[in-house]
Amino acid sequence: MSFALGQRWISDTETDLGLGTVVAMEGRMVTLLFPASGENRIYAKEEAPVTRVQFHPGDVITSHEEWTLKVESVEETQGLLTYLGTREDNGEPVALKEVFLSHFLKFNKPQDRLFAGQIDRLTRFALRYQALTHQHARRRSPTRGLAGGRVSLIPHQLHIAHEVGHRHAPRVLLADEVGLGKTIEAGMIIHQQLLSGRAQRVLILVPESLQHQWLVEMLRRFNLHFALFDEERCMELAGEAQNPFETEQLVICSLDWLRKKRARFDELHEAPWDLLVVDEAHHLEWSESAPSRAYQMVEALADETPGVLLLTATPDQLGHQSHFARLRLLDPERFYDYDAFLAEEQAYGLIASVAQQLLDGSELDAAGLQTLRDCLDDLDSTALHSAEGREQLLHALLDRHGTGRVLFRNTRAAIQGFPDRHLNLYPLPLPDQYKTAIKVMGMMGGNSGDADTRARRYLYPEKIFQQFEGDAASWAQFDPRVDWLLSLLKSSRHDKVLVICSEAVTALTLENALRLREGIRGAVFHEGMSLLERDKAAAYFAQEEAGAQVMFCSEIGSEGRNFQFARHLVLFDLPLNPDLLEQRIGRLDRIGQLNIVEIHVPFLQETAQQTLQQWYHLGLNAFEETCPTGRVVFESVRDELFTLLAENVTDEAQLLPLLERTRHAHEALKAKLEQGRDRLLEIHSGGGAAARLLVEQLAEEDDDTALTSFALQLFDDIGIQQDDRGENAIVLTPGDHMLVPVFPGLPDDGMTITFDRNTALSRDDLTFITWDHPLIRGGIDLVLGSEIGATAVALLKNKALPAGAMMLEVVFVAESASHPQLYRFLPPTPIRLLLDKGGNNLGSKVSFTAFDRQLSPVNRHLGSKLVSSSQAVIHGLLGQAEAQASAQLAGIVAEARQRMQHTLASELARLEALRAVNPSVRDSELVHLRELKAELEHLLDQTQLRLDAIRFVVVAHQ
Structure with a gap:
């Protein structure tokens, strides 16, 4: 490089420094001052x-005094440049030395x-173009x-998430039975609402015991970083913000806490929210004369929040009136009268019968055909003669009614794929x-307290023993359940075994005892561990080779985690809550479980453990079948059950009255639930063929290697350093x-990733990378929001073309104002042109990938020389490229406008027709669609071209 004092240079690595000036040269070193x-x-x-x-003739430059000059000629004296031309502000001819250029x-x-x-670099130009094309495809993708x-x-989960997630301000009740994935459905809906820009601020209200479970699920499954708010956090934020709830966009907090702290609820209510999610919504008690405080709080929030998701596995648990009241939270105009709601429900029976016949492919009788005509004014009876036609009629029927x-x-009855137990x-x-420890406890007054306290005490004799003998003595040395467990593990060496205990100390004691006695490879999982530690333990358990054979969990192991690769579940002790028992079994009893779930229940005779086991098994049949009635029956016999447990009653004759009452209540309630099944609702909720098609589409995307190729090139x-660890x-x-x-989404200590869904599902310690992951979205934004790959120079070694021939590859972007809903129809759209020296566009004949493979890189010094010597030609080609891109722009906007008008008009027509027969459609949805259509029409008119990247190519034969 040749330097001279006063020359102007720019840093290649620190472009934000501005224009530099050579101020000193000593030996082999040069000093530049960057005045800006x-x-x-x-x-x-x-x-x-x-x-x-x-700069060159035709360029417009700025002086340090901020006036501009259009360059007409350039003179060089002793290595310094002087620009001659005309000032743009007053038209005066002027000479501007380079030292006086704007800093x-x-x-x-x-x-x-x-x-x-x-x-x-040449590779970065390709990276930029691929980032543009992938961003464009993803923003338009329906998935x-x-x-x-x-x-x-899973089809029904994807169907619900897809159906609800694309709505404007969705207001729905998700009421799938336990184990069918309501939390996952809600997470997918939240994710779609945030990515599409339909929502920015989300509030999740949950029972206090579920706060951390939701926090972990949103982060681990969807990479959504929610903030957990409690009194301590609000106190910490007191000096930073007037309203603590406005400091975060995504918030989780306990409904119980808000009920006790009216001032905090008032602050929460004052903060604006786009989407409200309420879990365990069946706890919201309501009557027309005396709604509960919790119901009133949610009602106040729902009135002010556009989108509302209510979650409950037992919508009728507190009675049908409370179920109606929850629907009333979603749409008070639609669900205004309970009697009218009951009458409407009764009419669904005939429609459900017709829907089932359409689904089964059976022939409709005269009554069914008349019902169909009554429901569908535009019925085309010929559609009944084809599978496709029946599917369309079924969709119309489900869409307009109920x-x-x-x-x-x-329900599990409607969804296939669950294993036997x-x-x-x-x-x-x-x-x-x-026996001795229990006797001593009785002598020392340990039998005092209410039945609840004493029952819980007798369920865990190991705790009684430890209380009197101290930490030095270990119950694991003599407890027969330990020997039994050891025998089970030794006889099932090649099987994974999940052991769940009520408390962490029990899990830790078992792991230690079995490891010391037989070298059993085990992992522990409890609430005292950090999220990272839990993920590592789960990953160790999931490893097929050299992994843990057994996982010892505290009760937290029954929350949210998926261990369906195991088939043995050991209930080392039993919980008193039937819902907790179902959650425990639900870790293995899941859709996708390929084996019979073997449930092992060791229990100590002559103790409350024997009594509780009999109540669950002989009263509720809760081990081998799901038990949606469990909690209600439990509450109805709670006092009698606790009394028997507290008195250590194990005699079958004494237990028989309780078991019979439990069984009769269970069977009666189960029959009532089955009778009340809304088959029409189940058919609609399952999604049918459309849901299966969605699964196939997503499976194809998983198999596509485009993401992996792009991500690795991006890194x-x-x-970013990459180390292949095997196992995906x-x-x-x-x-x-x-x-x-800093790379967006990449921690300073790095992360371990996988592109494989099955691997990610079995190993929580791996980050699952998809097109929607913040690492990829952030990487694309990083590239496109900077100058990375915006320019390149290359050689094309092709003897079929004359040496020295030139080509200019330019990438324009058609874009309008940033609007999430516009991206469905016109996201930033790349327009690629490949011009020869005559201005002919070869881009349609030569794909980007094929052309890129033929190019060779050149160093920056040679590249600058090639560009400098061809500047006049390049200027001319850029003008022609812009004209050709403008012609393409008109077609792109016209196509986007047509698709937008067709899509929104179809949605509007559907909702208007639906409104006439199903008042569940809110007026606000129709108003929104009309306003959105007008707004997008205006934005499409503002679409402009932006030159994004240039690649100059010269043909060489060597």
Whole structure:
């Protein structure tokens, strides 16, 4: 490089420094001053990462006094440039020495960077173009927000999430039975609403015991970073904000806490929310004369919040009136009268019968045909003669009738794919040590307290023993359940076994005892561990080779985790809550479980453990079948059950009255639930063929290698280190020489990722990478929001073309104002042109990938020379390219407008027709669609072209 005092240069690595001036040269070193930032840099002359700033005739430049000059000619004297031309403000001819150029000049436009010699690597130009095309495809994709979760592709969940997630301000009740994935459905809906821009602020209200479970699920499955709010957090924020709830966009808090702290609820109510999610909504008690405080709080929030999701597995638990009241929260205009609601429900029976016949493919009788005519004014009876026609009639029937727009409920009876359960009972003798400890406790007054307290005490004799013997003595040395468990593990060496206990200390004691006695490889999982520690433990358990054979969990192990790769479940002790028992079994009894779930229940005879086991098994049959009635029956016999447990009653004759009452209540309630099944609702909630098609589409996306190829190139070009760990896992760590100081979504200590859904589902310690993951979205935004890959120069070695022939590859972007709903129809759209010297566009004949493979890189110095010598030609080609891109722009906007008008008009027509027969459609939805159509029409009129990237190519034969 040749330097002279006063020359202007720009840094290739620190473009924000502005224009630099050569102020000193000593030996092999040169010093540049950057006046705009007040910084000095000393470089080795031969390796300085700087580019000479040279303007050419036709360029417009700015002086340090901020007037502009259109360059007409350039003179060079002793290495310094003088620009001759006319001032644009007053028309005077003037000469401007380069030393007087504005210090704040930056080369942001691709053409300016190209002519200034700021030429990027060839691979980065390809990366930028691919980032543009992938961003464009994802923003238009109907599966956006669905594919990104760490979830199995289960049809009914995807159907509900897709149906609700695309709505404006959705207001629905998700009421799937336990184990069918309401939390996952809600997470996918939230994810779609956030990605599409339909929602920015989300509030989740849950019982206090479920706060951390929701926090973990949203982060682990959907990469959504919610903030947990309680009194302590609000106190910490007191000095930072007037309203603490406005400091975060995504918030989780306890409804119980808000009920006790009226001032906090008032602050929460004052904060604006786009989407409200309420879990365990069946606890919201209501009567016309005395609604509960919790109901009133949710009602106040629902009145002010556009979108509302209510979640409950038992919508009728507090009575049908309370179920109606929850629907009233969603749409008070629609559900205004309880008697009218009951009458409407009764009419659904005939429609459900017709829907079932259409679904089964059976022939409709005269009554069914008349019902169909009454429901569908535009009925085409010929549609009944084809499978496709019947499917369309079924969809129209389900769409227009019932509460299907506001209520979704799937049951295990309607959803296929659940495994069988097999119960194994192991009565074990009560050790003398426990008998003595219980006797001593009685002598010391340990039998005091209410029945509830005493019942819980007798269920865990190991705790009584430990209380009197101290920590030095270990019950694991003599408890027969330990020997039994050891025998089970030794006889099932090749099977994974999940052991769930009520408390963490029990799990830790078992793991320690079995490891010391037989070297059993086990992992522990309890509430005292951090999220990362739990993920590592779960990953160790999931490993097929060299992994843990057994996982010892506290009660937290029954919350949310998926261990369906195991088939043995050991209930080392039993919970008193039937819902907790179902949650425990639900860790293995899941859709996708390929084996019979073997449930093992060891229990100590002559203790409350034997009594509780009999109540669950003989009273509720809760081990081998799901038990939706469990909680209600439990509440009805609670006092009698606790009394028997507290008195250690194990005699069958004494237990018989309780078991019979429990069984009769269970069977009566189960029959009532079955009788009340809304088959019409179940058919609508399941999704049918459309849901299966959605699964196939997402499975195809999973199999596509485009994401993996793009992501690995992105990581390479940015400078992220990659270490292949096998088993579909890659470790990413920030490199020492990255293009940017921080890569969005990548922690300083790195992360381990996988692109494989099945691997991600079995290993919680791996980050599941999809197009919707913040790492990929952030990476694309990083590339497109900077100058990375905006310019490139390359050689094309092709003897079929004359040496020295030139081509200019330009990428324009058609874009309008940023609007999430516009992206459905016109996201930023790349327009690629490949012009030869005559201005002919070869882009349609030569694909980007095929052309890119034929190119060879050149160093920046040679690239600058090639550009400088061809500047006049390039200027001319850029003008022609813009004219040709403008012609394409008109077609792109016209196509987007047509698709927008057709889509929104179809949605509007459907909702208007639906409104006439199903008042579940809110007026606000219709108003929104009309306003959105007008707004998008205006934005499409504002669509403009932006030059995004340029690649100059010269043909060479060597």
